[in-house]
Amino acid sequence: MTIEHTDVTPREIQWAEAMRAERRGDAAAYERLLKEVAIMLRRLIRARLAKFGLGVDETEDVVQEILIGLHGKRHTWDDTRPFMPWLFTITRYKFIDTARRLRRDAARQVDITMEEMAEIFAAPAEDPDRTMQDIDRHLADLPPSQRHVVRALGVDGATVRATAQQLHTSEGSVRVLYHRALRRLSAKARQDDTP
Amino acid sequence: MTTAARTNGLIGGLAAQAGRSRMARPRAFKVMLVIAALVSLGVSVALVLLWDGARPDFASAMHRAPFAYKVASMLALGLGGLVLASRAALPGSRRLTVLAFVPAVLILAFRAVTDRSGLSFLGNSDISVHECVLTILGVSLPPLVLLLGVMRMGAVTRPAVVGAIVGALSGALGATAYALACKNDAGVFVALWYPLAILVMAGLGATIGRRTLAW
Numbered sequence: 001m002t003i004e005h006t007d008v009t010p011r012e013i014q015w016a017e018a019m020r021a022e023r024r025g026d027a028a029a030y031e032r033l034l035k036e037v038a039i040m041l042r043r044l045i046r047a048r049l050a051k052f053g054l055g056v057d058e059t060e061d062v063v064q065e066i067l068i069g070l071h072g073k074r075h076t077w078d079d080t081r082p083f084m085p086w087l088f089t090i091t092r093y094k095f096i097d098t099a100r101r102l103r104r105d106a107a108r109q110v111d112i113t114m115e116e117m118a119e120i121f122a123a124p125a126e127d128p129d130r131t132m133q134d135i136d137r138h139l140a141d142l143p144p145s146q147r148h149v150v151r152a153l154g155v156d157g158a159t160v161r162a163t164a165q166q167l168h169t170s171e172g173s174v175r176v177l178y179h180r181a182l183r184r185l186s187a188k189a190r191q192d193d194t195p
Numbered sequence: 196m197t198t199a200a201r202t203n204g205l206i207g208g209l210a211a212q213a214g215r216s217r218m219a220r221p222r223a224f225k226v227m228l229v230i231a232a233l234v235s236l237g238v239s240v241a242l243v244l245l246w247d248g249a250r251p252d253f254a255s256a257m258h259r260a261p262f263a264y265k266v267a268s269m270l271a272l273g274l275g276g277l278v279l280a281s282r283a284a285l286p287g288s289r290r291l292t293v294l295a296f297v298p299a300v301l302i303l304a305f306r307a308v309t310d311r312s313g314l315s316f317l318g319n320s321d322i323s324v325h326e327c328v329l330t331i332l333g334v335s336l337p338p339l340v341l342l343l344g345v346m347r348m349g350a351v352t353r354p355a356v357v358g359a360i361v362g363a364l365s366g367a368l369g370a371t372a373y374a375l376a377c378k379n380d381a382g383v384f385v386a387l388w389y390p391l392a393i394l395v396m397a398g399l400g401a402t403i404g405r406r407t408l409a410w
Contacts, residue, residue, distance in 0.1 A: 027214075076218075076224070093350075
């Protein structure tokens with residue numbers, strides 16, 4: 001996230017003015033500003049999160065965290081100085097903070113889910129046919145693309161790259177699909193546990 | 196309900212609070228920080244006087260070079276720390292730079308090199324070094340707590356680094372106060388042991404700041 005401190009873009013002028021309006025209690029101007037900032041943040045963040053295999057839901061989580069952070073610290077902007085550098089400093093800090101937490105959560109979730117998957121798929125080893133049936137029954141609730149990815153990665157042991165090529169999509173989105181599918185399966189496993 | 200709709204709901208809630216922030220804006224924050232530093236110095240001076248009392252020859256010593264150098268170098272360090280702390284708490288300010296500490300280092304070095312008194316760098320007694328370092332650490336703790344509290348009202352984006360800066364600032368204030376009681380006038384003593392105590396405070400500040408300055 002590099003920015004030029006010197007150039008005064010129309011956006012700089014508009015957003016700085018909206019920040020001043022917020023201080024005068026102008027809720028409408030402030031709401032417009034936050035919506036515009038949210039749009040910019042989505043664009044900035046989506047691509048960065050895709051690298052970690054995180055998708056739209058997580059992007060929105062990070063956007064919200066940053067908005068809450070900038071709202072809570074809005075008094076620290078000096079209205080005699082440019083607004084964009086302030087915004088990017090806050091954004092970078094909150095992005096790193098939240099992305100780190102999301103990645104930790106994702107890792108933990110996948111770990112838990114792996115155990116649960118093992119339980120879901122636990123079946124007598126001497127009866128491979130039944131195991132496959134069980135797996136199919138569990139996977140049947142997933143959307144087709146997620147089902148394909150789980151079967152390729154989780155059951156057949158294919159690589160992410162091969163699966164991506166098969167589906168004509170990027171490795172990032174394969175990871176996202178897999179992550180979502182696991183989340184769904186683990187939620188379902190929890191439901192099945194509670195009679 | 197789509198995710199963007201959720202965010203728009205949040206934005207509506209935030210926008211309703213427009214103009215209701217009661218937190219100090221940059222100018223008021225800087226004033227608050229300076230006041231906190233002065234109060235801290237007052238607390239440190241009070242602690243030094245209660246703990247050690249002023250040096251016995253204070254009336255005459257305060258007009259001589261050794262005392263002036265101690266106070267000048269530590270105040271210069273404090274000022275540098277104060278400038279950096281105020282920048283660090285207000286995003287979009289000018290950069291943090293070690294240049295802020297150069298004046299203090301120059302004063303310490305100049306005094307150490309030009310000191311012809313022949314006094315030992317270990318001080319006047321066996322316990323000088325311990326006493327000096329431990330007293331500075333002790334009287335710097337209240338400033339550290341107070342200043343970290345004020346810094347939390349800003350928006351620090353490098354908690355550990357800024358914690359170290361606030362620690363060094365607290366150490367400088369503590370050392371300024373300790374100069375009232377310190378009987379060790381060798382330039383090298385001051386250039387060696389005062390900064391050591393301040394570095395320990397910086398480390399402590401970094402450790403505490405990493406958690407308390409994060410938001």
